[in-house]
Amino acid sequence: MSKQLLHLVMGGRVKDPQGVDFVDPYSVHVVGxxxxxxxxxxxxxxxxxxxxxxxxxxxxxxxxxxxxxxxLPSA
Structure with missing residues (x-):
């Protein structure tokens, strides 16, 4: 059985499109x-x-x- 590798998808409004500094962390949309x-x-x-x-x-x-x-080593 292979190791489970979980991935989170989320997003929201950012201060700078080049970064990931969210304007309002409380309103981040968690996709799943x-x-x-x-x-x-x-x-x-x-x-x-x-x-x-x-x-x-x-x-x-x-x-x-x-x-x-x-x-863990990167896969």
């Missing part, structure tokens, strides 16, 4: 947690496309498994 990177990217792409005309909206994929177990 996904068991594979491919599923997370699909969810991210859907949200990012919905907000493509708003340069201050940004969605990201967070590798939760790297936060939960930082000593």
């Amino acid at each position: 947690v996904y068991p594979s990177y491919d599923e997370a990217v699909e969810a991210w792409r859907g949200q990012a496309q919905r907000t493509v005309d708003d340069a201050e909206m940004k969605y990201v994929v967070v590798h939760l498994h790297r936060l939960l177990e930082p000593d």
Whole structure:
């Protein structure tokens, strides 16, 4: 059985489109947690496309498994 690698997709309005400093962290939209990177990217792409005309909206994929177990080698 392979190791479970969880990914979080979230987004919101950012102060600078080049960064991930959210204007209001309390209003960050949590899209969901996904068991594979491919599923997370699909969810991210859907949200990012919905907000493509708003340069201050940004969605990201967070590798939760790297936060939960930082000593694991990158896959």
